[in-house]
Amino acid sequence: MVLKYLLVLLSDSSVSFCYEPTHAKEKHDMISLENLKNTVVFALKNNLKVNFLLPDFTLDASYYACMEEIGHVKIVPFHSHPITDDAIYVIDSNRFPKSEELVNYTQQNFIVKLHKKHLKKWAAFLKILLPCSARINLVLMDLEHYDESDYTIYEKQLEKISNDLIHSPSQNTVPELNFLTDRMDLDQMNNCQAGLQHLTVAPNGKMYLCPAFYREDPSDDLGEIRTDIDIKNARLLELKYAPICRVCDAFHCKRCVYLNKKLTNEINTPSSQQCISAHIERDASRKLLEKLQKIHTQFKWDKSIPQLDYRDPFEIVKGNPQKISEINLTFQK
Amino acid sequence: MKVPAWVVVKKIVWALAKEIAVPVAVTVVWVPVKVPVLPLAKEAVEDPVKTPVKLLVKDSVPAVVRELAKAPVKPDAQVEHGKLNNYSSFQMIETKDVLIEKTNTWEEGKAKNITFIVTEDCQLQCKYCYLVGKNDLHKMDFETAKKSIDYLLQDRKYFTESSVILDFIGGEPFIEIDLIDQICDYFKIRAYETDHPSFNSYRFSFSTNGLLYNDPKVQKFITKNLSHLSIQITIDGTKEKHNLQRVYPSGKGSYDQVVKNIPLWISQFPNASTKVTISRDDLPYIKDSVLHLWQLGIKEVNINVVFEDVWETGDDAFFEEQLVALADEIITHKYYEQYSCSFFSTHIGFPYKENMNWCGAGKMLAIDHEGNFFPCNRFVNYSLQNREQLVIGNHTDGINQNKLRPFLTLDMFTQSTPECVACEVATGCAWCQGANYDYADSTTIFQRATYLCLMHKARVRANNYFWNKLEKKLQKTLRTLP
Numbered sequence: 102m103v104l105k106y107l108l109v110l111l112s113d114s115s116v117s118f119c120y121e122p123t124h125a126k127e128k129h130d131m132i133s134l135e136n137l138k139n140t141v142v143f144a145l146k147n148n149l150k151v152n153f154l155l156p157d158f159t160l161d162a163s164y165y166a167c168m169e170e171i172g173h174v175k176i177v178p179f180h181s182h183p184i185t186d187d188a189i190y191v192i193d194s195n196r197f198p199k200s201e202e203l204v205n206y207t208q209q210n211f212i213v214k215l216h217k218k219h220l221k222k223w224a225a226f227l228k229i230l231l232p233c234s235a236r237i238n239l240v241l242m243d244l245e246h247y248d249e250s251d252y253t254i255y256e257k258q259l260e261k262i263s264n265d266l267i268h269s270p271s272q273n274t275v276p277e278l279n280f281l282t283d284r285m286d287l288d289q290m291n292n293c294q295a296g297l298q299h300l301t302v303a304p305n306g307k308m309y310l311c312p313a314f315y316r317e318d319p320s321d322d323l324g325e326i327r328t329d330i331d332i333k334n335a336r337l338l339e340l341k342y343a344p345i346c347r348v349c350d351a352f353h354c355k356r357c358v359y360l361n362k363k364l365t366n367e368i369n370t371p372s373s374q375q376c377i378s379a380h381i382e383r384d385a386s387r388k389l390l391e392k393l394q395k396i397h398t399q400f401k402w403d404k405s406i407p408q409l410d411y412r413d414p415f416e417i418v419k420g421n422p423q424k425i426s427e428i429n430l431t432f433q434k
Numbered sequence: 435m436k437v438p439a440w441v442v443v444k445k446i447v448w449a450l451a452k453e454i455a456v457p458v459a460v461t462v463v464w465v466p467v468k469v470p471v472l473p474l475a476k477e478a479v480e481d482p483v484k485t486p487v488k489l490l491v492k493d494s495v496p497a498v499v500r501e502l503a504k505a506p507v508k509p510d511a512q513v514e515h516g517k518l519n520n521y522s523s524f525q526m527i528e529t530k531d532v533l534i535e536k537t538n539t540w541e542e543g544k545a546k547n548i549t550f551i552v553t554e555d556c557q558l559q560c561k562y563c564y565l566v567g568k569n570d571l572h573k574m575d576f577e578t579a580k581k582s583i584d585y586l587l588q589d590r591k592y593f594t595e596s597s598v599i600l601d602f603i604g605g606e607p608f609i610e611i612d613l614i615d616q617i618c619d620y621f622k623i624r625a626y627e628t629d630h631p632s633f634n635s636y637r638f639s640f641s642t643n644g645l646l647y648n649d650p651k652v653q654k655f656i657t658k659n660l661s662h663l664s665i666q667i668t669i670d671g672t673k674e675k676h677n678l679q680r681v682y683p684s685g686k687g688s689y690d691q692v693v694k695n696i697p698l699w700i701s702q703f704p705n706a707s708t709k710v711t712i713s714r715d716d717l718p719y720i721k722d723s724v725l726h727l728w729q730l731g732i733k734e735v736n737i738n739v740v741f742e743d744v745w746e747t748g749d750d751a752f753f754e755e756q757l758v759a760l761a762d763e764i765i766t767h768k769y770y771e772q773y774s775c776s777f778f779s780t781h782i783g784f785p786y787k788e789n790m791n792w793c794g795a796g797k798m799l800a801i802d803h804e805g806n807f808f809p810c811n812r813f814v815n816y817s818l819q820n821r822e823q824l825v826i827g828n829h830t831d832g833i834n835q836n837k838l839r840p841f842l843t844l845d846m847f848t849q850s851t852p853e854c855v856a857c858e859v860a861t862g863c864a865w866c867q868g869a870n871y872d873y874a875d876s877t878t879i880f881q882r883a884t885y886l887c888l889m890h891k892a893r894v895r896a897n898n899y900f901w902n903k904l905e906k907k908l909q910k911t912l913r914t915l916p
Contacts, residue, residue: 245836333876342880344843366824367840367878369848374836415839422789422845425855 102335104328106150108301109140110312111164115154115304116178118191118212119240119293120360121313129156134163136306141171143326150174152189154312157181176212184209194219194242197226206233217243220254224261231269234276244374245364252377259385267392283353284386285404290346292356296338302326313359341432343369345376348423349414350407353386354379373413380412545597546632547798548586550579552613554803554816556605558643558688560680562713562740564869567816568605574803579617581829582801587628592833597635598625599664603800603811608646614638615655639664641709643680645688647695656702667692667699669732670710671723678715693730700731707734714744720756725763728773736776741869743885750892757896765903780901780913782862783894786855789845795867795879796826796841805829809841812868820872824879840879841867849882862897863890 113130117123132140144151151173158181168175175182179190179198189210192198197219211234215223223239230237241247241255259281266275277283283291295301295311300323302308303315307322308330314321323330336342338358346356346369356371364372387406394402411417555570586593600621602614618638625633638659644667646652656663669692670676677687700706708727712720720737727735739745739753757777764770764778795809807827808814815823826841827833847855849870854860865882874881905912 334874334878334881337876337878337880342848344845344848345839364836365839366837367880369880370840370843372836373839415843419842422791422843422847425786425789425847428789428847 102297102330102332104147104149104300105298106152107140107144108152108154108299108312109137110154110301110303110315111137111160112156113304114156114158115312116156116176116191117312117316118154118176118189118214119311119313120242120244120355120357121316122242123193123214130304131160131164132302132304132306134167136302136304137164137167139306140302140326141167144171147328152176155182179211192230194222194226197222198229200229203229203233208235209233210236210238212238212240214240214242217241217246217251220251220258223255223258224265227262228265231276236277236279238279241378244360244378245372247374247378252381255378256381256385259381260388263385263389263392266389267396279353280382281386281389284351284383284406285390287352290340290349290352290354290356292340292346292354293358295358296332296335300330311359317359317363337367337369341428343371344418344422345371345415347428347431348418349376351376351379351383351414353382373415376413376415380409384409384412544595545599545635545637546586546593546595547599547601547794549601549603549798549800549811550574550582550614550617551604551800551802551811551814552579552602552607552610552617553605555609556643557609557645557682558606558680559683562679562711562716564740564742564812565605565816566819569816572803572816573610574613574801576613576616576620578803578805578829579613579801580620582805582807583617583621583624585829585832586799587624587630587632589832593632596631597637598632599637599639601639601641601798603641606643606645607640608642608649608652611646611649611651611655615651615658618655618659637662637664639666641666641668643668643688644692644695644699648698660702663703665699665703666707666709667695668710669693669696669708669727669730670716671719672726675716675719675723678719679711679713696730696732705734706732707736708732710735710737712737712739713742714746714749717749717752717756720753721760721763724760724775724777725769728769733773735774738776738864739886739889741864741866741883741886743873743883745885745889750888753889754892754896757893758899761896761900761903764900765907770904777893778897778900779862782897783859784861784916785858786846786860789847791844791846791849791867792865793867796838796844799826799833801829807833809838810868812866813871817868818872821877824871844879849880851882851884854882854884859891859894862894863887 109132111132141151143149151168151171153168153173153175155175155177157178173187175185175188177188177190179192180196182188182190184205189212190206191212191214194213194215197213211230213226213230215226219226220241227237247255262278262281266281269275275282293311300308300310301312301315303312303319303322305319305322306326308324308326309315309322310332323332332338340347343356346354354371354375357375358368360375361371362368364374383406387408390402390404390406551572552574553570554565554568554572556565556568559568600618602610602617604610607614621636622633624630625636640663642665647665647667656665668680669689670680673687673689673693676689676692680688680692682688710723710727716723724735724737760775761778764773764775793810795812798810800808800811800814802808802814805828806823806825807829808824809826811817813824824837826837844867849865854863857863864886867879870881870883871877871879873883901913
């Protein structure tokens with residue numbers, strides 16, 4: 102494990118920015134100032150970047166002062182935080198902002214937690230958000246409940262978004278979209294990397310694989326803050342030890358270990374929903390890239406995304422494991 | 435009236451030939467036509483070089499079975515090194531080895547294996563038993579079994595195989611013989627009514643302690659379903675070895691009560707095999723126990739050492755000594771011509787060439803008394819010491835496909851240490867997915883327990899000794915070394 106950054110949950114009611122459900126705020130326990138200071142010092146000593154996850158209320162000034170001791174990013178609920186350059190705004194589709202609420206936002210980073218009931222509105226939502234964004238990360242909530250009809254809706258939404266982008270007058274300034282443009286630039290896996298590159302410090306001062314593991318079960322901790330964290334079977338976090346993922350080229354996929362654990366019992370095994378949604382995105386990226394290449398013949402394009410005849414790599418691996426020699430070749434250092 | 439064994443053999447072969455063309459039928463071909471004579475060790479057998487098995491086949495079994503015999507037995511993925519160079523007299527050994535070494539020949543897409551845990555109760559309290567939570571509370575009722583069968587027969591997406599093995603396990607399954615009879619009848623009726631392919635290709639399989647084998651109800655069931663049955667009575671070897679482990683709650687050994695049922699069992703299933711388990715205290719009795727079982731007329735002895743963390747320094751050397759002594763006996767007395775013992779196999783002790791999982795968990799299905807589905811019965815609470823049971827569905831909601839994905843993509847590489855992957859004598863080294871899950875450092879099936887390492891290496895050395903010595907005696911190459 103080469104730890105690169107920490108996620109720090111300042112409060113039990115800190116914003117949830119990924120697949121875990123946004124829990125009812127039963128508790129408002131804050132991280133103690135002492136634990137926060139320890140965390141900052143630990144990060145400073147180990148060259149770690151820090152992402153602070155903030156709640157929707159204003160903190161005591163001493164907390165802000167402590168956070169300012171280190172370079173950081175603030176992940177904040179959209180409706181509760183002023184516009185700053187060091188913030189990533191989390192939007193819940195239950196309270197998607199109206200365009201007038203976004204008027205002062207330019208080149209900002211957004212995370213959108215899109216609930217399944219709003220899937221049909223995604224293209225419309227995105228149209229509102231695009232002009233003020235530098236990057237948008239989409240998180241498909243309720244993913245475990247997706248079925249064929251939802252996949253069809255998602256495909257259509259991505260097709261609509263691609264068409265909108267192509268016909269947009271400002272297509273040169275299209276923001277990065279994790280679900281559509283990331284795959285065009287990647288030639289290797291670029292996943293969440295929880296437990297490999299980052300760990301989470303929770304309000305109780307203990308470390309976790311990610312915020313979702315803390316929220317799911319606070320007793321599932323990795324102990325006190327230190328560098329030599331002992332993660333049992335940590336190798337299973339690595340791509341090399343993920344039989345489905347290591348043959349896959351949906352490089353932008355989150356490979357969420359929390360969802361893996363929750364849906365398949367195994368951190369190294371993705372659910373069918375994770376794989377299929379990632380492949381729908383991959384195919385939308387492929388089609389968009391092909392269209393752009395046809396339109397903009399003046400550029401030299403060195404990327405292409407091959408068409409696949411499957412959308413779940415499980416189908417390839419099932420009963421047909423990758424050869425040992427192939428695995429060793431792919432992962433030789 | 436005493437029916438000669440070969441008549442029963444023919445009857446079974448015919449029944450199988452009509453209904454199921456599986457390697458099980460092929461092995462039947464190799465059963466000698468003579469009624470077993472004790473002790474067979476002293477029986478003069480013609481030189482195998484001069485009497486190839488093909489001749490035996492021609493003389494003793496109907497044409498249709500000869501055709502079946504030609505059907506290739508699918509070699510195990512890791513068999514490659516152990517080809518027998520067409521030395522047909524040893525086909526018997528290899529054929530059986532393949533069946534033994536593979537966890538389940540039927541799993542190769544041919545048959546769905548469905549295990550009904552009809553009871554978690556047993557008359558015995560065997561000391562080495564992995565069922566640590568046996569009890570007399572959890573018994574399946576007929577409604578649960580019916581719902582499970584109904585679900586499985588209608589889910590053609592999950593149940594794609596055209597054959598099925600309904601496996602009945604306990605505790606001791608024959609305690610619940612009335613229920614089992616009901617389940618089997620219900621399966622037949624529903625498979626017919628739903629026009630399920632498995633109606634034409636089903637078997638009922640039992641692992642039993644044998645205590646109730648001669649019970650009239652059990653015998654009635656056997657007679658009724660004879661052509662569709664596989665029954666394995668567990669008898670562990672000599673009286674001393676058997677009674678060391680297989681005891682009643684009082685501590686009294688069960689050998690006498692089991693052994694009296696063996697002749698009846700063999701008369702009904704002449705090709706019967708038994709499964710012997712070796713724990714630490716059993717090591718001194720291995721050789722004598724295998725020979726004893728053969729003398730009882732059980733020609734196929736499947737045997738393995740326990741997966742648990744019980745082995746201590748020096749056990750491997752002792753184990754090896756026993757196996758070498760057994761090898762000498764087999765070769766001296768030509769037992770290899772009629773008997774098999776799974777400790778000796780042509781395809782163990784080579785480096786891995788394939789990346790297959792050892793175990794069939796997940797391809798099969800176990801059902802508990804509540805109608806919960808499991809990858810196998812080793813994932814049910816009564817089998818686990820350290821972990822919660824691992825449910826993959828139930829008869830109402832069906833199979834949770836996401837929970838099956840780890841099992842269906844689990845390979846050797848991902849669960850093994852780099853040392854195991856690179857091991858020079860890796861093939862044949864066994865593991866149990868349920869035991870791995872129970873012992874793993876985290877809640878996963880992807881961590882292979884390696885308690886057996888030294889015992890496996892000892893077995894490999896004894897196995898090499900056996901084959902090299904046999905090759906020398908017969909002046910034939912029986913294995914292709916890498």
